[in-house]
Amino acid sequence: MPTTDDDLVARLRGATRSERDVVFGEIFRTHRGRVFGVCRYLCGPGALAEDALQETFLETYKGLAGFRGDSQLGTWIYRIAVRTALRLRSRQGTLAETPIEDAGTTVHPHDRLAARERMRQVQAAIDRLPAEQRAVLALFAVDGFGHAEIAGILGIPEGTVWSRLHKARNALEATLAQGARSTPGT
């Protein structure tokens, strides 16, 4: 049976440092995939997302000694992730050009180039959104988050979650449509 956050929090209470380290290892294994998903969406593909992932878990480790379970463990970790990813992304300035992983498929170089260009356009469009909308979009893009959970992570009402998602999608669609009109053939 998979370990739940409640189990992990219960084991953290009164734990020694070595016991805490063991629990931290389980926290890392449980949440790393979704934290990375959030970081990649907010930072774009590349090394920055991995930096954000590592910094998120380092911050989690630092705060674990003071974590009393008043808040949900997962909620807290994803709050750290959103904040860390936004911070690193805003410090970096312009988007870094990163290679797209070649999955070993026999895709025609022209198609691969077009896919790469399209992906760059999408990432640039996401990047132009206000942080509030980017965060909602990122959390919705990662599997398993419901709107109530996203509201809890961001500390906003559920109605605001839907409203921000709606605005983000509208803005994204408008930007991408404008990009497609200005570069026909891509």
Place this chain on the structure above:
Amino acid sequence: MTQTFDPFDPDAWTDAPGCEAFEQALTMRARSALAPHAVPVLEAHLAACEACRDHAARMAGLDATLATHRGDELAAPGWQRVHDQLHAGIQRYQRRTPWTIALAGAVGVGALAVLGSGPMRVAGLLATFAVYLAIMGFAYWVEQRRQHRLLDDHDVIATYRGELARRLRIARTARWLWPLVAVGEAPRGIGALIETIDGNGDAHGRLATSTLVIALALVAFVMTLVTGRSARRELAGLK
């Protein structure tokens, strides 16, 4: 996923004039979060409203694009490498406290060698050491406070934005303080330098102290500029 949120409840949205509520309902339907009783209301509106049908088609296109984007997004990194780097980062963090105290001790011994060993100088040195530890303690407290604030139920991004704005305000105010400290200390340092050149051995300690104060003020000035610049950049990145 729970289906308790009603998009057609006038109190549910902060701003939803005209077709906006139906467009937002489309977003919810795409995520299987539209309340069952709201589905026929949406369908009836779509049948009658061409603008909303256009919107639905455009959003379907966007979802297709985002799905492609997301597929690449979720390509996982090498977890063992990430784990090893994280482990190294944690070890560096754990070593930080002893190293910080050792560094403070080394600076103290070095300062003692420069300033001499008179009772007042030793007292001054201990006071400097105490101030250093107080600054380190304050930095630790700020870090812990920031962590604990993330446990509270508040708007994470608005709070972050507020923190950055406050940091920028403090940096803008404080950047004038450090040059004033340096300029204020300069006459004493110059006086001590002249006395030292004239052969007054007692002025040696005063010269060292003034040099230290001016150097620290300049370092603080640069750090304040860097902090302000970083806060401004982060604020701009949040938009």
